Amino acid sequence: MSTDLIIADKKTGEPLLDSRVAARELGIEHKNVLDLIYEYSGEGRALNASSDSKLGLLGVIRFEIRKRPGSKTGQKEKWALLTEPQALLLITMVRNTEESLVKKKQLVDAFLAMRDAINARRISKAVRRELTDALSDSGESDRTHGHAYSLYTNLVYRAVLGMDAKQFRESHGLERDESIRQHFTPVQLKAVEKLEKLAASLVDIGADYDQVKSTLERMAARKLAA
Numbered sequence: 001m002s003t004d005l006i007i008a009d010k011k012t013g014e015p016l017l018d019s020r021v022a023a024r025e026l027g028i029e030h031k032n033v034l035d036l037i038y039e040y041s042g043e044g045r046a047l048n049a050s051s052d053s054k055l056g057l058l059g060v061i062r063f064e065i066r067k068r069p070g071s072k073t074g075q076k077e078k079w080a081l082l083t084e085p086q087a088l089l090l091i092t093m094v095r096n097t098e099e100s101l102v103k104k105k106q107l108v109d110a111f112l113a114m115r116d117a118i119n120a121r122r123i124s125k126a127v128r129r130e131l132t133d134a135l136s137d138s139g140e141s142d143r144t145h146g147h148a149y150s151l152y153t154n155l156v157y158r159a160v161l162g163m164d165a166k167q168f169r170e171s172h173g174l175e176r177d178e179s180i181r182q183h184f185t186p187v188q189l190k191a192v193e194k195l196e197k198l199a200a201s202l203v204d205i206g207a208d209y210d211q212v213k214s215t216l217e218r219m220a221a222r223k224l225a226a
Contacts, residue, residue, distance in 0.1 A: 005110040007081075008118065015114040016062075017087040017107065019080040025103045026094050030079070036093050037061055038106050039078050039170035058086050084111050120189065126180060127193045127200075134200040140209070152203075156195040160188060195219065 005025065006015045023030040041058040045172060061080050065192045068077040088111070091104045124159065128149075135148040144151055152163040161168060168180050181189060195216055202212045 005222055006114040008114065013118055013121075015084055015111055016081040017084075017111075019082060022082070022087065022090065022107070025107060026091065028094065031172050033090070034080065035077070036090060037082075040089075040093065045222040055104070057084075058089060061086070063172065072110075084099060084115075087111070120186070124189060124193055129197050131196045131203075134187070134203040138203050138206075140203060151209065152212065155216050156192055158201060159195055159216040160191045180208075 004020055006017055008014065009016055013141065019033050020030050023033040026033075032133065036073060041061045049078070053218060061082070063080050065076050065078045068075045091107060094100060095105075096104075118196065131152060132149055132166070135152060140152075143146040157168065157203050163171065165180055168174075168183075169178070172180070172183055181192075184192065190210065191202060198219075199212050199216065202215060
């Protein structure tokens, strides 16, 4: 399931649903989505709130405002960024039709997919930290003048992908400062993490660069031969 419907907060990584995307996917006017948000959050009490019992159900809403693209009069556009609980509560307020039920399920699935992607990145980051710490504790970082992580990571990449980080970027048309891991398949990412953990363990027990390289190459050859 694609996570394209959901965005991640740039600071916290929390999955968020843009109210404009919600409107588009559910087939309703964005103004109507905002009216629901106002009504059930208390943000727009004077607009639509018919009962105090509705106020606050959605909690604190994060709004974004910017100049509407192409506007010559400076007209501004306003939308909400909804957390997962807020988004799931909101879509229950939209009338069910055969089509909207399908779209609602897609939005729920998109949140689940984004959660899986976020968890995978957290695991990957933890594994990278293991390798970084092992290289630092072993003195390998000092020996390579701070280049140990890139050297050992490229050993892993070549074993799994058949190319180093630079070659992967070039083959996929990626910018130099763009993270390549988000472009790995789940199988590739799992294999990279497995070999990074192995490399960290080898460095911890005193293996040098050539020994780690030889071990990873043997594992890659064994896998190809299997």
